[in-house]
Amino acid sequence: MTEELELLHEKLSYCFDNRKFADLRITLLDMEPADIATFMNERLEDKNQLKFFRLLPKELASDVFIELDTDMQESLIKAFNDKELKEVIDDMFLDDTVDVIEEMPANVVMRILKNSDPENRKQINELLAYPDDTAGSIMTPEFVSLSSKMTVDSAFDKIRRTGINKETIYTCYVTDNKKKLIGVVTVRDLLLADKQDIIEDIMTTGVITIETLEDKEQVALKFSKYDFIALPVIDKEGCLVGIVTVDDAVDVIQEEATEDIHKMAAILPTEKPYLKQSVFSVWKARVPWLILLLITSTFTSLILSGYEEKLTPVLYAFVPMLMGTAGNAGGQSSVTVIRAIAMGDVSFRDIFKVILKELLVSLTIGLTVGIVCFGKIMLIDSLYNNIDVWIALLISGVCVISIVMAKLVGCILPLFAKKCKLDPAVVASPLMTTIVDALALIIYCTISIAVFA
């Protein structure tokens, strides 16, 4: 937290504790809703929450509410009277209402729905019906729609009249009488156009859209690729049903990145920030992969046991180094390819380009690391172990082969996962190590025994 914010929080505490409510409201008016919510989450005792919330300037109340912790939202809703609840809910954009509802227990959801306008209630129910992770689940139906025959002047009139309840007014959507999306016009276009110009003549056609049931990952990708403030969401018939605004897209981008990072580290996706998660939910997210990886490691034990009579202790001592290097080398390739797939930079049809590149890279890296490995064995490991030059050569050679093998497995696995419609981050990262470990071990044992038998 910045110092400035720290000071603001001090001031809020002081004003609240000393009942200086006029000062409090002036301070609040100058603050961002997210910062007020942080104050409430971190500094307020439970018994003061409702009292503080009632002091919020009306225009801020619902913006602050959506930024609060789920627990505080729930206890506030339970403490609100019906009028308060209705005010907060009616002031929220529908996508935010849906976000809140999705975290609440059934009885609270019923109370929220009961206190919404019939029209809103209908739309909330429609939004709730979209499966998680789809574009539909994160959109809001609150956009400005214009008709193509309007003048710029009447467009501004419509924006002034209805804009206050729309999540963005800066991109307006031009639809025909069947609600089919035919173009967009920005407020910038409108401001720079003549007042009597017809929307049709200044709108942009060929609009980039997304369908309600597409993955929200695609929403993130489209916002990275095109510099939009909002992305229109259409149904199967091409009718405009909602928009996703860039601030929600930013959240999706961060969540998707976190999810991929966690998956690559063998953690199942979780929704809440780390410190808010219960021990049980952390346990649930981490234990399945640990157990799976433990069981698959039976292969390495099996392989080592198979060769137990034939490997000398000196050769045994290098097993962790070889497996570690192979795992690291393979991880570099798989993670690079997984991220490139997620960013839309690489797809299955690039497989030969990718294999060729990884082959060249792995040969050059393999040779470099192999030479360093040889030097390290002769200079360092020989100090405490009886190692001759042939063993050093053998180990370095296996190191080179393992790196090439690991990098090829690492780059091919995610591409095939994607091809089979599996999640590359899940399949290719944690599992990759087990496969590469086992292969490296087999290479090492086979070659050692062939050479020294």
Add this chain to the structure above:
Amino acid sequence: MTEELELLHEKLSYCFDNRKFADLRITLLDMEPADIATFMNERLEDKNQLKFFRLLPKELASDVFIELDTDMQESLIKAFNDKELKEVIDDMFLDDTVDVIEEMPANVVMRILKNSDPENRKQINELLAYPDDTAGSIMTPEFVSLSSKMTVDSAFDKIRRTGINKETIYTCYVTDNKKKLIGVVTVRDLLLADKQDIIEDIMTTGVITIETLEDKEQVALKFSKYDFIALPVIDKEGCLVGIVTVDDAVDVIQEEATEDIHKMAAILPTEKPYLKQSVFSVWKARVPWLILLLITSTFTSLILSGYEEKLTPVLYAFVPMLMGTAGNAGGQSSVTVIRAIAMGDVSFRDIFKVILKELLVSLTIGLTVGIVCFGKIMLIDSLYNNIDVWIALLISGVCVISIVMAKLVGCILPLFAKKCKLDPAVVASPLMTTIVDALALIIYCTISIAVFA
């Protein structure tokens, strides 16, 4: 790529090859600049690049240019005459010009600067002077500034007059006569206000800003926290010097996530997308960590050699499993904490909360995995190895202890890295495994020998 886009690309190819330039232009006008650039990058032969670029509608040319590959940008600039170059450069926003310049060789940079307006040249040079990775390096000085005494009507006049050259017009910045930022007003506020209202009365004060020299990671965090379209950048004196728009912030967010993912996989940060990188630059990004990790693995070899006489082959066979489990368990914790730090969810002062949580989590996970491990050894490993119940108990016990140790190391390391102003993603992820491996091995060997000696 979507089917629709594929079709558009086919159409462009057809029109271009058959010299149907009128159709070509009509198609182009309906396309997004990023999609035209993809077409040029992927489908055009070198000799056709300039010819195609000259066919672009004027209003699209510079928008397409900034989306092209660096190589094509460079060859186009070399092929442009001075007039063309000047048109493209003058049409670009200054932050984009700077992005292009940063990738060009010196002689091309000279030509670009020579063909810019004197005023632009001065601003470009100022922007180029900000260190990489700072907010200053990604901002643009092209924002709309208003004075506090203006009426809404005259504000609209100013926006209409100057807005076409500004990167965003939707957030306008109110500055005093010393260029100090005193408030913001959005076009939405302006539209909903009365024409004779004074800016001072409708502007929002207490604006969230960022300083020129702050890390661009902070830009990403502020856009995730607050729902902005643009973030104002101020210098040390509080004067407004530029803005970062949300589309650039989205790019920063994606880049920062990619960078963190790569660092955690022991890869040095690179700038270009994977398929555009040369084999040498991939080599350079990956080889340092592989060598460092290879050398640090000397510890594990050393430890294993130290116990070589005392560990039986059966006990040896479980070393990879134990090290693997400890590494995976530690990785889960370190990656979770690294990401939480990057998202601003966790900081050093939460260290005791984090340790307590990881302790509880690691005990529950340790016990679960330990029990499964015991079962696995008795049911599976005993099939091909002579294992009694005491060895199984010993190994499962070590497994529990290693998991607890690994998770504690994994959560503490990134927090200390952050405290020491080191990059948690670099320090805590690749290095963590080496530390955890060595510790797990020492625990295993010490306990085995104590029990069976």
